[in-house]
Amino acid sequence: MARYHTLLRINLDSQSYKQEEIPQEYEKKFLGGKGIGTAYLLKEIKQGIDPLGPLNKFIISTAPLNGTTAPASSRIEIVTKSPLTGIYLDCNSGGHFAEELKATGNDVVIFEGVSGKPVVIYIHNNKVSFIDASNLWGMHIYETENKVRQMLGEPGVRVMSIGPAGENLVRFASISNDYSRNAARGGSGAVLGSKKIKAIAVRGTRDIPIADLKNFIKAVKKANKIIFDNPWVAEQRQYGTPRSVAPVNMNGLMPVNNFTEGQLPSVNSIDEKAFENLTVQRLSCGECPVACAKGYGKGKIELEGPEYETIGLFGPNLGILDPDLIAEFNYYCNEYGLDTISAGSLLGAVLATGKAGKEGSGKKRYVVLKLLRDITFRKGIGNILAEGLKSAGRELGISYFIPQVKGMGIPAYDPRCSEGTALVYMTADRGACHLRSWPLGRELAGVWDADDTDGRVKFVKEQQDEKAAEESIIVCQFAYGIGLLNDILPEMVSISTGENWTLKKMRLAGERIWNLSRIFNLREGITRDDDYLPEKFAKEGIKKGPLKGKVMSKSKQDYMLDKYYEFRGWSKNGAPLESTLKRLEIEDLI
C-alpha cells in the first residue's frame, strides 16, 4: 500500500509501453524515489554509454508518501546519467507533478530509446499516448506548458517540459514542471532533448492506496504539529529561501565576483525583505503547509522565485545587486530551461576572466542576457559554454577559475567557509551539491570544537545517508528539516505502506543508496582525484570579510577524504569494500 508496485516502461523507438512489477527487494532495500531510481539506473545503464545517446534512460521515480496527505510530500525524483558530469545524476523538483503521476498508478516510469520526431508523452492512468510535438519544438517552457494543457483540454493535467536549451542539448539544461519548478541540475533537460521528448504530461485519477487511513490521518496531524512547532519553519514560510542572503553575507561566504570576495558591504537590496516586497502571489507545492514559494510578477517576467541559489549566483557572483535584474535572469533561465546554479557559476568565471569577448565591456544586463541566449542557441562563445563547466574551462583556458566539482557548478556558498561544506561538495554523488548534507549551521553554532574535523566528517557521512532516505520518501527538507530528524517519517511511511520502517532501517537504506551511486560513478571512471575542490580554493584565500585569507588546503581535503572513506567502509581510493557491500546486503546487485 501507498505503492502500486508498478513500473511503467516507455519505449520511444517503438512508441510502445508496458507495465512491470517492481521487485519487492527494491522497495524493501531502497524505499522509493531516489533509492529505487538509483537501483534501476545501476542495473540498466551500461558502463560508458553516451548520456545523450539512445542507451541512456530517463527515470522518474515517486515514493511512498507522494500523493498521500503527508505534508510537503509532492516532490518528484529524476534519475539518469548526467550529460554535464558523465556520472550519476538525480535531481528533484516540487510543484504538483509528483502527486499527479502517483495517481496514475505508476510508482516509477522509465523512458528508453529515442523518438524519431518531437513528442509529448501523455500518461493518463495506465494509458500512454505519443503525441506529435513538431509544432512545439523550439518553444519556451511557459508557452510549451500552456500549449500542452490546451491541447489535452484537461485542467488537472500536470506538465513537465524542456525549453530550447534542452532541445539544443545544452549540458546543464533543466526540466520544468508547473511552469517554474525545476529539476535543474546536471542536464536532465538535455537527456529529454536527446530523446526528442518535449514534454511529459500526467493525469491520474486513481485512489492513492493507504494501508491504514484512519491512523494515517492521525500521523499527518502529528506531522503538521511538528512542522509548525519548529520556529525555523515559520521564517521559511514567511520569507522562503531568500532569507539566507543576509546571514550568508554576514558570515562571509557569499560568492562575490566569481567566488573571490566572500562579502559585500550590504545586501539589503536583495535580501528577504526586498524580495518579500516584490512578491505578488504566495504559492505552494502540493500538500505543503509551508508554502515558501514567492510568485514574482512584473510584466512578462513571472516566476516562482528567485530562490537563494539564483540570487547568490546571478547576484553578488556577477556583481549585481538589483533584485529585478536577478528575477529577469531567472526568468530567462526558466524559459530557456537552464540550471541557474551551473549557469550562474559558469558566467561568474566567464565575466571575471574577461572571456565574454567584446560584449564583455557592455552593460552587464545586456551581456548576461546575451550569454544566456547564446548558450541556449549555441552561438559563438555560447556553444563552448553549452558544453559545460569543465569543458568550457579547458577550451577557454580558464579551468583554474571555474567553480565546479566533477563538472557540476558550485552552489552559492563558498566552500572555503567550513570543512564540512567543502566535504559536502567534494563527496556529493552528483558533483558539487549543497543538498546532500548541511553541516554549516552546526559549524557556525560551534557544535564541534575547532580541531574536531572527524566530528564534521562523521556528521556529513551520516546526514548524506539520511538525506538519501529523505529523498526516497520523498518529502521536502524545508518542512521536516535536513535528514531524518524524528520518528514521524518512518511512522507515516509504515502506516501508509503497511511495511515496518524505523529510523534505523531508513538510514540503512540511505547508506545503501549512497554506495550504489558511488559504484555507478566508479564504473564511469571517477577516482579519488575527482573528490577534491578546484585548486583555487586550496591556494587562494577569500579576499574580503570575516573569512579573509581562508583556504581549504589540499592536506585538509586529503585528511577529510581519508576519514570519510574510512567512515563509509571504502578503500583509500574511495571504492566500497567487499565487507561494506556485504554488510549492506547489496553485493548481489552490483
Added chain:
Amino acid sequence: MSYLRIDKTLCTGCRICEAACSMAKEGVVNRAKSRIRIYRRDVIKLQYLVCVQCRNPVCISACPENAIIHDEKGIRVIYDKCNGCGACTEVCNRVFLSPEGDKALMCDQCGACISACPENALSIRE
C-alpha cells in the same frame, strides 16, 4: 444561502482541501474525486473552483434527470438520481464529473476542507 468561500488573497494552491474533500465525501485520498479544485492557470495564476450556490444555477436546467435541485438546503445533487451524464459539467465548471463517470461532484458545504486549509483561506458564508 450558504456557500463555501475561497479567499483568493490567502490561497496558495497547495490543494490540501482537495484531498480533505475526497476523504470526507468518498473515504479515499483522490483529488480527482474532490468537489473543490484549485488549478494552476499560468505561471503564477491560480483558478479556484467550487460551487458558490449562484443565483443563476444553470446546472439545474441542464440536468436531464432532474438530479440537481434547489431546496431549503441549497443547490445540490440528488445522488440516487444522478447517472453521471455530465450535462451539468458542460454548462458550469464548478461541478465536476467523477473519474468513473458515474456522478456529478458538487460541494455541499460540509466544511471538511475548512479545518484542513493551512492558510485559513476557506470559510462558509451566507
